[in-house]
Amino acid sequence: MSPISNLFTDNTMSVPPYAILVLTTIITVLWFLLKRSPQPPLPPGPRGLPIVGNLPFLKPDLHTYFRDLAQEYGPIFKLNLGSKLTVVVNTPSLSREILKEQDINFSNRDVPLTARAISYGGLDIVWLPYSAEWRMLRKVCVLKLLSRKTLDSFYALRRKEIRERTRFLYEKSREKSAVNVGDQLFVTMMNLMTNMLWGSSVKAEEMESVGTEFKGVVSDITRLLGEPNVSDFFPWLARFDLQGLVKQMRVYARELDAIFDGAIEKMTNLGSKNDGECKDFLQQLMKLKDQEANSEVPITINHVKAVLADMVIGGTDTSTNTIEFAMAELIKNQESMKRAQHELDEVVGKDNIVEESHITKLPYIVAIMKESLRLYPTVPLLVPHRPAETTVVGGYTVPKDTKIFINVWSIQRDPNVWENPNEFRPERFLDKKSCDFHGTDYSFLPFGSGRRICAGLALAERMVQYTLATLLHSFDWKIPEGHVFNVEDKFGIVLEAQKPSYCHACSEVV
Known part of the structure; x- marks a missing residue:
């Protein structure tokens, strides 16, 4: 038998069908991986230290x-803050x-402890993740509590409080x-806020003490919310609360809760004497709570x-600071x-008193508010967003759950x-x-934009x-x-x- 014929004997090695299938799969996967365009890089940013990243270099x-x-x-740049990747856009x-083209993906929040x-x-509303629960709460607040009709119904309360403060300043x-x-x-x-929240549920003589009680609590809560917390940067340390910030916040949370419980109890006790009309936000919320008791959410x-x-x-702090900066x-x-005063004299008249109905005829007053919020936005970095899925922004990869400022x-x-x-x-x-x-001009976003725009706008x-x-x-x-005024x-x-503004209010007639 010739050597050539030996190649075709029954002893020729055969390849099993499953091996061919595996080999084909491997080659196909490798082809796709090689063909696929590479993942864009992470944004650039300063180098950090091991473990702590850029934390030691942050400035106040x-x-x-x-x-x-x-x-x-x-x-667009990145910072490694402990174990958390943070991306900042400018x-x-x-x-x-982020806020329009990828609005849904960025609709979650990075919630500090x-x-x-x-x-x-x-x-x-601020911290809930984007979900049916959040949409329900947002709808209740925007369409029921903060609608034009509801806000119009509280005008008498706003008018009364502003005039009382004006009389005090006149003295x-x-x-x-x-x-x-x-x-x-x-x-x-x-x-203004406490009157609108539960003005008809708390007696008038108690309002001053409630306002005084809130002032210290709100200031401390705002301070703690902005305090860098090591537990947020290293979640595995959260159980230890090394700085005691969560413990402090829980103290204020209990104080706030006690105030809310007191208002709810008073409202409940007055319920039988009520004519059924909702006279404040608390009554409206409790009514909605009863109406939605059997709903899906x-x-x-x-x-x-x-x-x-x-x-x-x-x-409170937000509106206060905006007016203080403007003044x-x-x-x-x-x-x-x-x-501004000339415009007011022309529209309102020197011998009359300003009403909210005048505002639409006072474009310079509106411009002052806008310019104050441009220079001094209430929340300068907005509330941090968090993508639900890895995405690309500005040509760079932004991984899922990154903190976005x-x-x-x-x-x-x-x-x-x-x-x-x-x-x-x-x-x-x-x-x-x-x-x-309203967040349609992305060079002017004092209240944010998109689904998570400020509900209280x-x-x-x-x-x-x-x-x-x-x-x-x-x-x-x-x-x-x-006084030197900076x-x-x-x-x-x-x-x-940074510093309190002291000034003289001068007037002959109010």
């Missing part, structure tokens, strides 16, 4: 620190990409005493309290103040967008009328504009002799004035 004023890092590493186009402690485990003007603008505004906003008593906490914490800038820029403070002072960005010039908003508060507009218009119409404001901000989860 994060808004300016992040702006400086953006100038070095670009408009331009309108990147904000649009102190926030969970004060919000009944994160049951409020101070007669005594020629300097007033702490921030303190007076806080009391005003607190009384019911409203619980803790949902009610969490919403109350949102409104107390989010509706400080106007006192420093007397020409702007005179222009949007540096609104930096965006709203960007010289590529704003002319003379650090100057207080309300006139710029008279020309830029399309730039509103409509209430904040009314409270700030009406209070500001009344203060400017009723008084001339002067810097006390010998308008500087102090970073926190809520931006506030």
Whole structure:
């Protein structure tokens, strides 16, 4: 037999069918892997240390620190803060990409442990993850509690409180005493808020003590929410609460809970005497709770309290600080103040009193609020977002559950967008009328944008504009002799004035 014929004998080695299948699968997978375009890199950023990452290098004023890092590493950069990856964006186009083009993916929050402690485990509108539960609560607040009709029904309460504060300031003007603008505004906003929340449930004589009680509690809660917590950066340390921040927050949570329980008890006791009409937010919430008891996503008593906490914490310091910054800038820029007062005299009249109905005819007052929020956004980095899935932003990979900061403070002072960005010039908003508060212009996002835009936007507009218009119409404001007046901000989860503003309210007639 020839050598060639031996190749075709029965002894020839055969390949099993399953081996061919496995080999084909491996080759196919390798082909796809080689063909697939590589995953975009993570954003650039400063190098950190082992384990702690960039934590030791953080500066207290994060808004300016992040702006400086953006100038070095670009408009999107990353930081490793302990075991958490953090990404910061600093331009309108990147904000649009996150808050509009990928809105659903970025609709979750990165919830600090102190926030969970004060919000009944994160049951409020601010911190709840994007879900049916959050959508139900948001719908209740926006369509029921904060609708135009409901806010109109509370106008008498706002009018009464603003006029009482005006009378107090008038007495101070007669005594020629300097007033702490921030303190007076806080009391005003607190009384306004508590009146709207449960004004008809708590007796009038108790309102002052409730407001005083809240002032210290709210200030401490806001401070703790902005305090860096090692347990957030290293979750495996959370059980130890090394800084005691969660323990402190639970103390304030119990105080707040006791106040809410007292208001609910009083409302319940007054229930039989009520005519069935809901006269405050608490009554409306409790009514909705009963109506939704058998729904797929019911409203619980803790949902009610969490919403109350949102409104107390989010509706006092924020509005107070916005008006304080506006007043400080106007006192420093007397020409702007005179222009605002001239508009008020033309529309309202020197011998009349400002009403909320005048606001639509006061474009310069609205422009002052916008310019104050441009320079001093209430929440300078917005509430941190968190992507539900790994995605690409600005050409870089952003992994699932990354903490996302949007540096609104930096965006709203960007010289590529704003002319003379650090100057207080309300006139710029008279020309830029399309730039509103509703998050459609991504160079101006004081209340955020998209699904998680601030639910209290409509209430904040009314409270700030009406209070500001009344203060400017009723008084001339002067810097006390010998005082140096600088308008500087102090970073926190809520931006506030670095130093209190003392000034004289001068008026002949109120």
